[in-house]
Amino acid sequence: MSASEDSGKLVGVVLVSHSAAVAVAVAELARGLAGGGPTAPVAAAGGDTDGGLGTSAELIAEAARAVDRGAGVAVLVDLGSAVLTVKAMLADDGEGDDGDGGGAAELPSGTRLLDAPFVEGAVAAVVTASAGAPLDAVESAASEAYTYRKV
Structure with a gap:
């Protein structure tokens, strides 16, 4: 792909917290501080699928697919099981992936867990x-x- 074809692609960011409210608030803060102009796609993946505290591989995968623009997806997590869940998802994506994109909890190619606050x-x-x-x-x-x- 040429540089001109790739120029419109931005890295997507997924924020994984045990709390949906925390993930949404941090996403809002980050978007607001990014200033004017185009903002990278950001998605919050907080809590479990029932809306309680926890971590959901399905919500993380859904968020990663939503922000994927082909330039990679950066995943930041709050603590504990969020780290373990993303690590497990990344490990699973590397084993036996037939490329059909059929797994409900499959992460897009180029997804990376970041070690950051x-x-x-x-x-x-x-x-x-x-x-x-x-x-x-x-x-x-x-x-x-x-x-x-x-x-």
Whole structure:
């Protein structure tokens, strides 16, 4: 694919929290701080499928497919089982995938779990992705958020 064909593709960002409200609020904050102009696609995948606290592979996969524009999908998670769920999904996608896209919890090709703080990393990821940066740069910006000093 030529650079001109790829120029409209932005990295998508998925925010996975045990709480749907937290995931939605962080997505809203990150979008708002990304400034004017085109904003990278962002989706919240919070809580379980019944609306309670938890983590849902189905909601994560749905969110990842919704933001996938062909430039990669950056996934940020809050803690614990969210990390384990995404890691398991990424491991499953690498084994025996026939490419038919039929799995309900299948992640798009180019999906990457980022090691970053949830709120600061989400803001850095969305701002960087909105600038048209590739997935490696989005990951780097999100990871650098660990070094942000507040005092």
